[in-house]
Amino acid sequence: MMPPRPIPRFEAVYRNEQRRLLRYFMHKAGPDSAPDLVQEAFTRLFRSNALERIDNPSAYLTRIAQNLLIERGRRLARERTVFFPFDEGRDAPVCADQEFHIEAMELRRAYVQALRAMTPKTRRIFLMHRMRNLTHREIGERLGITQKAVQYHMTSALARYRRVIALQN
Missing domain, CATH: 1.10.1740 (Rna Polymerase Sigma Factor; Chain: A)
Known part of the structure:
Protein backbone atom coordinates (compact mmCIF):
# COMPACT_ATOMS: atom_id res chain seq x y z
CA MET A 1 0.00 0.00 0.00
CA ARG A 80 17.06 51.55 2.57
CA THR A 81 20.81 52.06 2.62
CA VAL A 82 21.71 54.98 0.41
CA PHE A 83 25.08 55.10 -1.28
CA PHE A 84 26.38 58.38 -2.61
CA PRO A 85 29.10 58.31 -5.24
CA PHE A 86 32.38 59.89 -4.24
CA ASP A 87 33.17 62.91 -6.35
CA GLU A 88 36.83 63.84 -5.94
CA GLY A 89 36.25 67.30 -7.33
CA ARG A 90 33.52 68.10 -4.84
CA ASP A 91 34.37 65.86 -1.90
CA ALA A 92 38.01 66.72 -1.39
CA PRO A 93 39.62 64.94 1.53
CA VAL A 94 40.34 67.06 4.56
CA CYS A 95 42.75 66.53 7.40
CA ALA A 96 41.29 65.48 10.68
CA ASP A 97 41.62 68.57 12.88
CA GLN A 98 41.90 66.66 16.13
CA GLU A 99 44.62 64.37 14.80
CA PHE A 100 46.49 67.37 13.39
CA HIS A 101 46.38 69.16 16.76
CA ILE A 102 47.54 66.06 18.64
CA GLU A 103 50.48 65.61 16.28
CA ALA A 104 51.34 69.31 16.60
CA MET A 105 51.30 69.07 20.41
CA GLU A 106 53.55 66.01 20.33
CA LEU A 107 55.96 67.76 17.97
CA ARG A 108 56.00 70.85 20.20
CA ARG A 109 56.69 68.65 23.24
CA ALA A 110 59.57 66.97 21.38
CA TYR A 111 60.92 70.38 20.35
CA VAL A 112 60.94 71.62 23.96
CA GLN A 113 62.49 68.35 25.16
CA ALA A 114 65.29 68.65 22.61
CA LEU A 115 65.88 72.31 23.51
CA ARG A 116 66.19 71.47 27.21
CA ALA A 117 68.71 68.72 26.47
CA MET A 118 71.06 71.11 24.61
CA THR A 119 73.93 72.93 26.24
CA PRO A 120 73.12 76.59 26.90
CA LYS A 121 75.50 77.76 24.16
CA THR A 122 74.08 75.37 21.54
CA ARG A 123 70.52 76.32 22.52
CA ARG A 124 71.34 80.04 22.24
CA ILE A 125 72.95 79.63 18.80
CA PHE A 126 70.08 77.48 17.57
CA LEU A 127 67.42 79.96 18.73
CA MET A 128 69.35 82.91 17.26
CA HIS A 129 69.45 81.16 13.91
CA ARG A 130 65.88 79.78 13.90
CA MET A 131 63.95 82.44 15.79
CA ARG A 132 65.84 85.62 14.88
CA ASN A 133 66.83 84.44 11.38
CA LEU A 134 70.48 85.41 11.90
CA THR A 135 73.13 83.97 9.59
CA HIS A 136 76.06 81.93 10.85
CA ARG A 137 78.36 84.92 10.29
CA GLU A 138 76.09 87.29 12.26
CA ILE A 139 75.82 84.82 15.14
CA GLY A 140 79.61 84.35 15.14
CA GLU A 141 80.19 88.12 15.26
CA ARG A 142 77.73 88.62 18.14
CA LEU A 143 79.12 85.74 20.22
CA GLY A 144 82.75 86.21 19.26
CA ILE A 145 83.14 82.72 17.76
CA THR A 146 84.00 81.43 14.28
CA GLN A 147 81.46 80.43 11.66
CA LYS A 148 82.76 76.87 11.95
CA ALA A 149 81.87 76.88 15.66
CA VAL A 150 78.36 78.17 14.86
CA GLN A 151 77.99 75.44 12.23
CA TYR A 152 79.17 72.81 14.77
CA HIS A 153 76.55 73.92 17.31
CA MET A 154 73.79 74.01 14.67
CA THR A 155 74.72 70.52 13.49
CA SER A 156 74.65 69.31 17.08
CA ALA A 157 71.23 70.89 17.69
CA LEU A 158 69.70 69.43 14.50
CA ALA A 159 71.12 65.99 15.30
CA ARG A 160 69.46 66.15 18.73
CA TYR A 161 66.12 67.05 17.10
CA ARG A 162 66.40 64.15 14.70
CA ARG A 163 67.05 61.74 17.59
CA VAL A 164 64.09 63.04 19.63
CA ILE A 165 61.73 62.88 16.64
CA ALA A 166 62.97 59.40 15.71
CA LEU A 167 62.12 58.25 19.25
CA GLN A 168 58.58 59.64 18.79
CA ASN A 169 57.92 57.59 15.67
Whole structure:
Protein backbone atom coordinates (compact mmCIF):
# COMPACT_ATOMS: atom_id res chain seq x y z
CA MET A 1 0.00 0.00 0.00
CA MET A 2 1.28 3.47 -0.88
CA PRO A 3 1.86 6.07 1.82
CA PRO A 4 -0.74 8.86 1.87
CA ARG A 5 -0.01 11.74 -0.43
CA PRO A 6 1.04 14.93 1.38
CA ILE A 7 -1.40 17.11 -0.53
CA PRO A 8 -4.54 16.24 1.48
CA ARG A 9 -2.70 16.96 4.74
CA PHE A 10 -1.31 20.19 3.28
CA GLU A 11 -4.81 21.26 2.23
CA ALA A 12 -6.10 20.58 5.73
CA VAL A 13 -3.30 22.61 7.31
CA TYR A 14 -3.90 25.40 4.81
CA ARG A 15 -7.61 25.55 5.63
CA ASN A 16 -6.94 25.54 9.38
CA GLU A 17 -4.04 28.02 9.44
CA GLN A 18 -4.53 30.42 6.54
CA ARG A 19 -6.72 32.96 8.38
CA ARG A 20 -4.60 32.90 11.53
CA LEU A 21 -1.46 33.46 9.48
CA LEU A 22 -3.09 36.25 7.48
CA ARG A 23 -4.08 38.08 10.69
CA TYR A 24 -0.55 37.57 12.06
CA PHE A 25 1.07 39.05 8.96
CA MET A 26 -1.45 41.91 8.74
CA HIS A 27 -0.56 42.84 12.31
CA LYS A 28 3.22 42.48 11.81
CA ALA A 29 3.75 43.59 8.18
CA GLY A 30 0.62 45.47 7.14
CA PRO A 31 -2.29 44.66 4.81
CA ASP A 32 -0.29 45.18 1.61
CA SER A 33 2.36 42.58 2.35
CA ALA A 34 0.30 40.08 4.34
CA PRO A 35 -1.18 38.00 1.45
CA ASP A 36 2.23 37.60 -0.23
CA LEU A 37 3.83 36.57 3.06
CA VAL A 38 1.08 33.99 3.72
CA GLN A 39 1.65 32.52 0.27
CA GLU A 40 5.42 32.41 0.82
CA ALA A 41 5.00 30.75 4.22
CA PHE A 42 2.84 27.98 2.79
CA THR A 43 5.16 27.58 -0.18
CA ARG A 44 8.06 27.05 2.19
CA LEU A 45 6.04 24.58 4.25
CA PHE A 46 5.13 22.60 1.13
CA ARG A 47 8.67 22.60 -0.29
CA SER A 48 10.20 21.50 3.01
CA ASN A 49 8.46 18.10 2.81
CA ALA A 50 8.36 18.28 6.60
CA LEU A 51 4.61 18.06 6.90
CA GLU A 52 4.68 14.28 7.30
CA ARG A 53 7.39 14.39 9.96
CA ILE A 54 6.14 17.16 12.23
CA ASP A 55 3.64 16.79 15.03
CA ASN A 56 2.57 20.41 15.30
CA PRO A 57 2.21 22.04 11.84
CA SER A 58 0.82 25.22 13.42
CA ALA A 59 4.03 25.84 15.42
CA TYR A 60 6.18 24.94 12.42
CA LEU A 61 4.26 27.40 10.26
CA THR A 62 4.60 30.09 12.94
CA ARG A 63 8.38 29.62 12.93
CA ILE A 64 8.40 29.92 9.12
CA ALA A 65 6.37 33.14 9.45
CA GLN A 66 8.77 34.59 12.01
CA ASN A 67 11.75 33.75 9.79
CA LEU A 68 10.03 35.43 6.84
CA LEU A 69 9.55 38.61 8.86
CA ILE A 70 13.20 38.57 9.94
CA GLU A 71 14.37 38.13 6.34
CA ARG A 72 11.98 40.86 5.19
CA GLY A 73 13.32 43.27 7.81
CA ARG A 74 16.90 42.60 6.78
CA ARG A 75 16.08 43.02 3.11
CA LEU A 76 14.27 46.32 3.75
CA ALA A 77 17.21 47.58 5.82
CA ARG A 78 19.60 46.76 2.96
CA GLU A 79 17.36 48.43 0.41
CA ARG A 80 17.06 51.55 2.57
CA THR A 81 20.81 52.06 2.62
CA VAL A 82 21.71 54.98 0.41
CA PHE A 83 25.08 55.10 -1.28
CA PHE A 84 26.38 58.38 -2.61
CA PRO A 85 29.10 58.31 -5.24
CA PHE A 86 32.38 59.89 -4.24
CA ASP A 87 33.17 62.91 -6.35
CA GLU A 88 36.83 63.84 -5.94
CA GLY A 89 36.25 67.30 -7.33
CA ARG A 90 33.52 68.10 -4.84
CA ASP A 91 34.37 65.86 -1.90
CA ALA A 92 38.01 66.72 -1.39
CA PRO A 93 39.62 64.94 1.53
CA VAL A 94 40.34 67.06 4.56
CA CYS A 95 42.75 66.53 7.40
CA ALA A 96 41.29 65.48 10.68
CA ASP A 97 41.62 68.57 12.88
CA GLN A 98 41.90 66.66 16.13
CA GLU A 99 44.62 64.37 14.80
CA PHE A 100 46.49 67.37 13.39
CA HIS A 101 46.38 69.16 16.76
CA ILE A 102 47.54 66.06 18.64
CA GLU A 103 50.48 65.61 16.28
CA ALA A 104 51.34 69.31 16.60
CA MET A 105 51.30 69.07 20.41
CA GLU A 106 53.55 66.01 20.33
CA LEU A 107 55.96 67.76 17.97
CA ARG A 108 56.00 70.85 20.20
CA ARG A 109 56.69 68.65 23.24
CA ALA A 110 59.57 66.97 21.38
CA TYR A 111 60.92 70.38 20.35
CA VAL A 112 60.94 71.62 23.96
CA GLN A 113 62.49 68.35 25.16
CA ALA A 114 65.29 68.65 22.61
CA LEU A 115 65.88 72.31 23.51
CA ARG A 116 66.19 71.47 27.21
CA ALA A 117 68.71 68.72 26.47
CA MET A 118 71.06 71.11 24.61
CA THR A 119 73.93 72.93 26.24
CA PRO A 120 73.12 76.59 26.90
CA LYS A 121 75.50 77.76 24.16
CA THR A 122 74.08 75.37 21.54
CA ARG A 123 70.52 76.32 22.52
CA ARG A 124 71.34 80.04 22.24
CA ILE A 125 72.95 79.63 18.80
CA PHE A 126 70.08 77.48 17.57
CA LEU A 127 67.42 79.96 18.73
CA MET A 128 69.35 82.91 17.26
CA HIS A 129 69.45 81.16 13.91
CA ARG A 130 65.88 79.78 13.90
CA MET A 131 63.95 82.44 15.79
CA ARG A 132 65.84 85.62 14.88
CA ASN A 133 66.83 84.44 11.38
CA LEU A 134 70.48 85.41 11.90
CA THR A 135 73.13 83.97 9.59
CA HIS A 136 76.06 81.93 10.85
CA ARG A 137 78.36 84.92 10.29
CA GLU A 138 76.09 87.29 12.26
CA ILE A 139 75.82 84.82 15.14
CA GLY A 140 79.61 84.35 15.14
CA GLU A 141 80.19 88.12 15.26
CA ARG A 142 77.73 88.62 18.14
CA LEU A 143 79.12 85.74 20.22
CA GLY A 144 82.75 86.21 19.26
CA ILE A 145 83.14 82.72 17.76
CA THR A 146 84.00 81.43 14.28
CA GLN A 147 81.46 80.43 11.66
CA LYS A 148 82.76 76.87 11.95
CA ALA A 149 81.87 76.88 15.66
CA VAL A 150 78.36 78.17 14.86
CA GLN A 151 77.99 75.44 12.23
CA TYR A 152 79.17 72.81 14.77
CA HIS A 153 76.55 73.92 17.31
CA MET A 154 73.79 74.01 14.67
CA THR A 155 74.72 70.52 13.49
CA SER A 156 74.65 69.31 17.08
CA ALA A 157 71.23 70.89 17.69
CA LEU A 158 69.70 69.43 14.50
CA ALA A 159 71.12 65.99 15.30
CA ARG A 160 69.46 66.15 18.73
CA TYR A 161 66.12 67.05 17.10
CA ARG A 162 66.40 64.15 14.70
CA ARG A 163 67.05 61.74 17.59
CA VAL A 164 64.09 63.04 19.63
CA ILE A 165 61.73 62.88 16.64
CA ALA A 166 62.97 59.40 15.71
CA LEU A 167 62.12 58.25 19.25
CA GLN A 168 58.58 59.64 18.79
CA ASN A 169 57.92 57.59 15.67
